[in-house]
Amino acid sequence: MSKRLIRDALNIPSSEITSESVYKQRRRLMQAALSAAVLPAFAFPSFARAAGYEIPDDLPRYPGPVWLRQKLASAVRNAELSVSDELAPYYHAITHNNFYEFGTDKRDPVRYAQKFKTDPWKVEISGEVAKPGNYNLEDILAPHALEDRVYRLRCVEAWSMVIPWLGFPLAELIKRFEPTSKAKYVQFTTILDKEQMSEQRSSFGTIDWPYVEGLRMDEAMNPLTLMAVGMYGNALPPQNGAPLRLVVPWKYGFKSIKSIVRIHFSETMPETSWNITAPKEYGFYANVNPAVDHPRWSQATERRLPSSLLSPNIVDTLPFNGYADQVAHLYKGMDLSKWF
Amino acid sequence: MLCLSPLAALFVNLLDDNLGADPAKIIVKELGFWAITLLWLTLAVTPVRKLLGWRWLMSFRRMLGLYTFFYAVLHLLAFATFLIGWRWDILLTELTKRPYIVVGALALLLLIPLTLTSTKAMQRRLGKHWKKLHSLIYPISLLVMLHFVWQIRSDFGQQFIFAIILAILLGYRLYLKGRSS
Numbered sequence: 001m002s003k004r005l006i007r008d009a010l011n012i013p014s015s016e017i018t019s020e021s022v023y024k025q026r027r028r029l030m031q032a033a034l035s036a037a038v039l040p041a042f043a044f045p046s047f048a049r050a051a052g053y054e055i056p057d058d059l060p061r062y063p064g065p066v067w068l069r070q071k072l073a074s075a076v077r078n079a080e081l082s083v084s085d086e087l088a089p090y091y092h093a094i095t096h097n098n099f100y101e102f103g104t105d106k107r108d109p110v111r112y113a114q115k116f117k118t119d120p121w122k123v124e125i126s127g128e129v130a131k132p133g134n135y136n137l138e139d140i141l142a143p144h145a146l147e148d149r150v151y152r153l154r155c156v157e158a159w160s161m162v163i164p165w166l167g168f169p170l171a172e173l174i175k176r177f178e179p180t181s182k183a184k185y186v187q188f189t190t191i192l193d194k195e196q197m198s199e200q201r202s203s204f205g206t207i208d209w210p211y212v213e214g215l216r217m218d219e220a221m222n223p224l225t226l227m228a229v230g231m232y233g234n235a236l237p238p239q240n241g242a243p244l245r246l247v248v249p250w251k252y253g254f255k256s257i258k259s260i261v262r263i264h265f266s267e268t269m270p271e272t273s274w275n276i277t278a279p280k281e282y283g284f285y286a287n288v289n290p291a292v293d294h295p296r297w298s299q300a301t302e303r304r305l306p307s308s309l310l311s312p313n314i315v316d317t318l319p320f321n322g323y324a325d326q327v328a329h330l331y332k333g334m335d336l337s338k339w340f
Numbered sequence: 341m342l343c344l345s346p347l348a349a350l351f352v353n354l355l356d357d358n359l360g361a362d363p364a365k366i367i368v369k370e371l372g373f374w375a376i377t378l379l380w381l382t383l384a385v386t387p388v389r390k391l392l393g394w395r396w397l398m399s400f401r402r403m404l405g406l407y408t409f410f411y412a413v414l415h416l417l418a419f420a421t422f423l424i425g426w427r428w429d430i431l432l433t434e435l436t437k438r439p440y441i442v443v444g445a446l447a448l449l450l451l452i453p454l455t456l457t458s459t460k461a462m463q464r465r466l467g468k469h470w471k472k473l474h475s476l477i478y479p480i481s482l483l484v485m486l487h488f489v490w491q492i493r494s495d496f497g498q499q500f501i502f503a504i505i506l507a508i509l510l511g512y513r514l515y516l517k518g519r520s521s
Contacts, residue, residue, distance in 0.1 A: 096361035104495045107360045159362060204497035277494060296440065296491070298433055303423070309364055312425040 053164065053232045055090045062242070064235025065119040067138050072230050075146035075166045081224060082150035083322070088161035090232050092306055097239045098155065099258055100207060101190065101197035109239035116196055116238040118259070123244065127187075127265035130178035137243055141229065143176070144168040148233075149226060154288045154321045156252040158297040161305050165247050166230030171221040179217070179265045187214040187270035188246060189262035206277050213257040214270035214284070215248065216330075224249055224326055250323040252286045283340040285331075288321035292337050343407040346374045347414070364422035371418055375411035376484055376502060378404055383481060383509045390516075402458050405477075409455045412448050440490035447483040450476055478513075481506060 055061055063069055099109040102116075121137040146166050154160045174186070192210035194200045200209045219225065226247040229236060236242035241258025248255050254274050264270070274282035281295055290300045299317055307313040320327050331339070350370050353359050359366045382404040389397045424431050434441050454474055457463070463470050485506055489499050 092361035100494055104493065106362060106365070159365075199495065202495055202497065204500055205495050206492070207494045293437070296438060298430065298437075301427075301430060303362075303364075305362055307362070307364060309367075309422050312364060312422060314425050314427060314430075 053087075053090065055232060055234075059091060060094070060237070062235045062237045064230065064243070065138075068141070068229065068235055068243075071141065071146050072166055072233070072235060075148045075230070075233075078147040078149050082148075082164075083152055083162065085150070085152065085162045087150065088163055088305055093161060093163050093231065094237050094240060096161075096305065098157075098253065099239055099241065100205075101199050101209070101211065101259075102239065103199055110237075112198060113238040116242070116259075118238055118243040121243045121261075123260060124262040124264075125177050126262065128180045128183035128267060129265045130180065131176075140173065140244075141168075144172055146229070147226075151224075151226075151247060151249040152321050153247075153249065153253055153256075154302060154317065156254060156282070156286070156294055156297065156299075158299065158302050158317075159305055159307075160302045160315075164232055165226055165228040166233070167226040167228035167247065169223055170225040170227050170246065171223065173227055173263075174220060182267045183265035184217055185214055185266050185269055186217065186220045187212060187262075187264040187266060188257045188260050189264070190257055191259050191261045207273055208276060210261075211257060211273045212270065213246070213255055213272050215255075216269075218330055219248070219327075222327060222330065224323060250288055250320040250327045252288060254282070255286050285336075285339050287327075287331065287336065287340075288317060289319060289336055289340070290317040291319070292340050343378065343403070346370070347411075364418070368415060368418045368423060371411055371415035372488075375408055375415050376488060378408040378411060379477075379481060379484060380502065380505055380509065382408055383477065383506075387509060387512045406455060406458060409451050412451060416445070416448060440487050443483045443490070444487035447480045447487060450480050450483070454480075478510065481510070 064072060095110045096106050097109040102109040102112045122134050123137055123140055124134050126132050146168055148164055148166055150162060150164045152160060153163050190211040199205060228245050228247045229243060231240060236245060244260045245258045246256050269284060272284055275284055293299050301314050302317045304313045304315050350367060354363055382401060385397050385401040388394060420426055420431055435445055454476060457466060457473060485503060488502060492499055
């Protein structure tokens with residue numbers, strides 16, 4: 001992995017390389033912006049080093065709670081389910097976030113989520129399931145080994161990034177709680193906490209908090225569907241959805257709900273936040289589809305971040321975000337312009 | 341000079357790498373914000389002059405209008421360059437298919453004749469037609485408001501404020517018209 005990264009680095013045209021002064025400037029800025037919240041740069045999980053994630057020493061890292069560290073450190077790369085595209089720099093992945101609970105600007109979450117309390121954390125399992133209850137995140141994670149997977153993340157706003165997540169298949173979690181035969185859908189809910197999340201207090205917001213998302217059972221059971229607790233070898237930063245988030249790489253980013261407190265199994269299709277807010281723009285499925293435009297953004301192409309100003313890194317969007325082989329069968333016979 | 345400060349601030353922040361991971365989007369958004377702000381300021385000149393009697397404000401109106409056009413053009417250029425990379429195929433579909441971009445482009449198009457006839461000489465030459473032509477600013481402001489409103493995703497706080505101000509600025513003119521007739 002580290003060898004591959006170095007080789008790629010040498011292939012980057014010099015015009016694409018950030019000049020040293022700009023780079024240092026950036027490091028200083030990050031330091032200034034986050035110094036209050038930055039955790040001491042101690043014992044970096046060994047996996048991050050082994051996987052070659054180059055996180056500059058002065059950027060914040062998120063070791064996570066003590067009970068999680070050993071797990072993060074022992075994660076293993078799942079090469080089969082990882083893409084070989086070049087990774088987004090860590091700096092970009094932790095500073096460019098849609099997490100509307102903390103503000104609607106991409107830079108709001110990193111500014112306002114640093115003190116967000118993510119440990120201890122409880123998750124409610126409810127609905128059509130044999131073992132409902134309130135569980136500590138620690139207990140939910142206990143039996144699962146973590147994998148490292150490099151996925152493409154495609155936002156409906158037509159930008160994309162490539163991010164290495166640490167997590168485990170949602171299917172494994174679902175099996176443990178034994179859903180009944182009535183369970184056709186899984187609904188996820190983000191924490192509702194007006195004290196900590198400023199946008200949940202906004203008088204001008206149109207989203208009915210808490211944020212809710214959902215999957216059909218077969219989508220949830222697909223091997224690609226990941227419950228993530230980390231990225232770049234570390235725990236998830238709060239702005240990226242700590243301590244527990246969903247990652248569904250063949251769907252637009254808004255399906256990959258953050259900071260989950262409830263997993264509910266139901267017989268009927270759950271109502272989802274963006275679909276309630278603007279049903280003509282956001283469907284339940286939200287599969288990445290270059291053939292079906294969003295009213296505001298063409299979905300035929302995307303800007304892969306980082307993108308340079310004068311030659312934006314525009315690439316063609318792939319059906320199902322490039323994961324068609326693994327997931328296209330789930331939608332056989334469906335009109336995807338209707339079930340967008 | 342004051343009107344150039346937002347542009348200068350944007351430029352300094354860009355050089356400092358202070359615009360986040362996707363500076364392109366921020367630049368486009370900021371230029372649009374200042375175009376709207378300057379348009380609203382242009383529209384505010386007449387009411388403020390009449391209500392407060394500040395006659396000297398009139399001499400700034402043309403300059404504010406020209407800066408509006410300047411920021412609107414930069415907004416479009418930044419969009420076409422930083423976001424679209426002058427890919428003509430994408431640009432063409434964006435300019436024809438996205439309602440919010442269509443009204444934005446239309447507003448900018450309508451600003452062109454106003455900009456071209458902004459000189460004293462043109463004002464004299466056009467006589468009473470000049471005033472008629474320049475009342476295009478009212479439909480333009482409504483198109484711009486629509487362009488802004490159609491971009492609301494989940495929070496309409498900023499658009500709300502701009503809409504209230506526009507309602508006051510245009511409402512005042514309707515009030516004057518109603519009184520004089």
